[in-house]
Amino acid sequence: MKPKYKRILIKLSGEALAGAQGHGLDEAVISRVVGQIEKIHNMGVEIALVIGGGNFWRGRQGKQMDRTTADHMGMLATVMNSLAMMDALEQRGIPTRVQTALIMTSVAEPYILRKALHHFEKGRIVIMACGTGNPYCSTDTAAAQRACEIQADVLMMAKNIDGIYDSDPKLNPEACKYEHIKYIDVIKNGIKAMDATAATMCMENDIPVLAFGLDEEDSLIKAVCGEKLGTIINNEN
DSSP states (O other), rough: OOOOOOOEEEEEEEEHHHGGOSSSSOHHHHHHHHHHHHHHHHOOEEEEEEEOOTTOGGGOOOOOOOOOHHHHHHHHHHHHHHHHHHHHHHTTTTOOEEEEEEOOTTTTTEEEEEHHHHHHHHOOOOEEESTTSSOOHHHHHHHHHHHHHTSSSEEEEEEEEEEEEESSSTTTTTTOSSSSHHHHHHHHOOTTSSOOHHHHHHHHTTTOOOEESSSTTTTHHHHTTTOOOOOEEESSO
């Protein structure tokens, strides 16, 4: 199989790593994801990862808590997921670096763009944790920003659902799945594919997004090789 893209950023939700248990880390899920990433890495694709933290903590859980404090706790949750993913990748012999937007040099490097690009040149996978380092910013926004900064060919959003629908398919069995949708329509119609800030950033920098289901067999590999799946979001008609 031949990759369609040279450099990608994969956004994984924390919930996806929890598997059926819904909380914490499911080692079987991580192993399955890492197996696909290993194959993509062996194709020569440069890979960055941004992982959410919702399997441990979501900022909105702290309803009585200061929003900034709650969001910082969410950033720390992304570090736990990132370290777990790094460990799983390195057990397969894949060189990996975790970079964090909050400084914690005992466990990871600080996020520095030029250093991340150097890691790509050396064949390393880079996991970018702590979101943007700022409260009131989602990991979707962090993924969009990092994709723009590294000039990724595509932002791949691996979700618990197989694409983007015009309504929630869990609540509406008649929901219609989009194969393609423009950024301006995502923003204008308030479609919950990604937050508006992330969508606007990708639209303005012309970074396409592919949203697809992580549960489908070899979905990451299929996405990288350009097979038809999920929903593509871009500026094209």
